[in-house]
Amino acid sequence: MLTKKDLQQIKEHGLSLQSIYNQLEIFSLGIPAVDIVTAASVGNGIEVIPESSHQKLVDLYETSKDKLDIVKFVPASGAATRMFDFLHKFLEEYDPETETLNKYLKRVPSFALETFMDHMKEFAFINDVRRKIREHYPDYKKSNKGQRMYWLVKMMLEPEGLNFSDLPKGLIPFHKYAKYYTTAFEEQLYEAAFYAATRDDAYLHFTFSEKHVPYFKEEFETVRNRVSKKTKTEFHISYSFQKPETDTIAVTLDNVPLRDADSNVVFRPSGHGALLSNLNEVDSDIIFIKNIDNVVAEEYVENISYYKKLLAGKLLWLQKKVFGYLNILEQEEVEESTIKDIRSFLWNELSIKDIPMDQDKLFMVLNRPIRVCGVVKNTGAPGGGPFWVKDQDETISLQIVEKSQIDMENPHMQTIVNDATHFNPVDIVCGVRDFRGKKFDLMLFSDPRSGIITKKTVGGVTVKALELPGLWNGGMAKWNTAFVEVPLDTFNPVKSVNDLLNREHRPNA
Structure with missing residues (x-):
């Protein structure tokens, strides 16, 4: 099906012939729906941190952060x-x-x-x-x-x-103050100063569409003095684009490569899962991930910041335990009582149920990136959530799953989804360095089998498109994970312009 011209085009796009064959095979065979066993719930994969422990975890983060490299990672390429x-x-x-x-x-x-x-x-x-x-x-x-x-x-x-x-959503005017208005982009800067700044410096990494970069740069130059003066923080912005080599081939409904008017093969962006490559280039002790539109007016930021620090404190607590155990497991002989402690930790704190007895395998299970995900009570909002999932090897693990990955025509699966108590607001704190301080290669901890085949319209023709494993679901499938309940008022996305009428988006409302 592929010509010499196609092969040259594939090469120029930064893709390999093998990757294209793999994609065509996926289109042909399909992607099995995720086998969800049950929804995660409080006491069954989701932790409610008691208020008596809040301040201890917040203080752990506050006293540690000035010695750490911290970045806030904001996917911001979405159009409005x-x-x-x-x-x-x-x-x-x-x-x-x-x-x-x-x-x-x-x-x-x-x-x-x-x-x-x-x-x-x-x-x-x-x-x-x-x-x-x-x-x-x-x-x-x-x-x-x-x-x-x-x-x-x-x-x-x-x-x-x-x-x-x-325009990108990040540059739409969101909040109306007495003398000026702010965009979501500016509010992300302001918010970062409250929990992601170290020694009065805040580092943020945005993923933009390339065509929008000049507009974001102009906006940054316009607002940086105002937001720096208000927060007494210097802001350092880096950015990246979705890489062409993460694009996937589009095919007809008969799984034949789609071609444009010039007979060129058509490639499409592969969803937010493509951003795993961007995240993988961020080398930092702690990375906060938050979507561009999930912001609040200034007077509500203290509350948002408190729970961000709580999640980060939980991450640091987990890391301290994990790193300590890894140092012990490197030794030739480990006491049986310590092995028991490690297995108990994996079961209770990281919701890992398939726990090996072997010392080397325990080391491998512990030596992974760690993420602490805030989850909120379900209000019927669309989107993914925390579920217990059985993979092809019969291993059951805790995962974030998007609805598009689930066979909603299966009554049993539909019942599980309808009974879910929490969903994923993309409120994630990541630890991507190992116990020796070396950054993990995040690509090794993704599940390439968990992409999504979608239907799109190109030039009035319905075609199939392949999305890579989502950044926070399949892209992080093999991370060690803790789900923590956070209040619903920490989640304030703007999906419709009328959402800007909600209290959290109205200064002095």
Whole structure:
């Protein structure tokens, strides 16, 4: 199926022929659904740290952090398009020349649109939108309500206006303060100063889309003095892109490589699992991972910061135990009572149930990257969660699993998912150095069998696309993991623009 031209294209893309054959085989054979045994719950894979222990763990982190290398890792390449789905629909379906707004809302009821209209003045970006309207539509105020609303949405979303449809979510104005507004990008900087700064320096690594880098650089230069002055912190920004060599081949529904109009093979980005390669290049004692849109207004940051320090303290406590045991296991003879202690630790603290007796194998089980994942009580939000999973070797382990990995047509699996008590807000603290201080190669601790085959539309044609194992599910499948319950108010993502009306996104609300 592949020509000499294809082989040259594959090589130029940084891919190997073997990797392409492997991908084609996966398309042909399919990826088995994840075999979830049961949902993790409090006392069964999820720990609720008693309040009496909170301060001890927070203090452990506070007293240790100035001697550590700390980085906050923020996936930030996502476009803002989905934030405005209902507004895109409005532009497509409403014609102010032929229909009043009231008639449209009766014909196409939209609670989201009505909420947006009722609260327009409260959004951080409204003044910028109005300025664009004055530039393009001088008769705006003389027009009827439907026409005004139509123009306002156009000026928000389209290129002649603010072009929010094509901006990354991190650069959309989120929070409206008395004299300025802030983007999610700026709030990530501000928040980092409270828990990820050492000796008044904060290091953040963002994964951007390459085309958006100039905009983020401009934003950083605009806000760095303001946020540094407020926090007395110097910010150091690094960034990376999703690498072309992590792209995967697209195929037709018959598993034949898809070609464009010039007969070139079509490659597609392979989902957030591709960012494992980016994370693998960050060499640090502690890495905080948090999505770009999960931020709060300044007055709520202290609460967020407290639980970040709690999770980091838990990580340091686990590392101290693990590193101590690894130093012991390096010795030729280890007392049986110590082996018992190690096995008890693995069972109780890292939820590892298939524990070897052999000293060398115990060493291998302990000598892995460690992550402490905050999980929140389930409120019906979409997304992944903590589950006990049986792999192809019949080993049962604790994993984060996305819904797309589960056979939801299987009634038993559906029941397990519906009964799940917690979900994953992507609130992760990572330890990626071993007990000798050497960074792990994170690629060795991924499960390559846990990718996802999805269906996409390319040029009006439905095709298959392959996503690599997700960054925090299959990408970290072989990490040692602890799940810790954190309060729901630490999770404040902005999936829809109307989420910005929630209390945590409204300064002095």
